[in-house]
Amino acid sequence: MPDAALIAAAVAARAKAYAPYSRFLVGAAVKDETGVVHPGCNVENAAYPQGTCAEAGAIAAMVLAGGRKIVEAAVVGAGDGLVTPCGGCRQKLREFGADDLAIHVCDETGRIKRSFTLGELLPASFGPENLSS
Structure with missing residues (x-):
């Protein structure tokens, strides 16, 4: 069962996104190994593409708070299509999550x-364990 608080945090984060150029607001939230939810929003920059994605903001908030493992994630965006994490964010999620990490779009x-x-979105991925000897 998806965590309702996780999704609510992503919805609230989307409302605070800074997207004056694309007007494409995105919110995300990740739940860490202790159950704490960390939200993030996309932040654009006039020197495009120097902005940051919502998922990256949520992950940074988690790390700052001491979290080291993502156990569930949500991404919120508008439109008819699915607003899935971009390729770079899929890899960022992989740094802190396993193949079975649930990502709710x-x-x-x-x-x-x-x-x-995450395994469906980033099959045969490269992660921290690939660097261990």
Whole structure:
């Protein structure tokens, strides 16, 4: 069962996104290994593409708070299509999450359009364990 607080945090984060150029607001939230939810929003920059994605903001908030493992994530965006994490954010999620990490892709109201595992979005991925000897 998806965490309602996680999705609500992503919806609230989307409302605070800074996207004056694209007007494409995105919110995200990650839940860490202790159950704490960390939200993030996209932040654009006039020197495009120097902005940051919502997922990156949520991960940074988690790390700052001491979290080291993502156990569930949500991404919220508007439009008919799915607003899934970009390729770079899929790799960022992989740094802190396993193949079975649930990622809920939601519309702007928080309705889940589809849930994926990280393994589905980033198959045969490269992660920290690939560097261990």
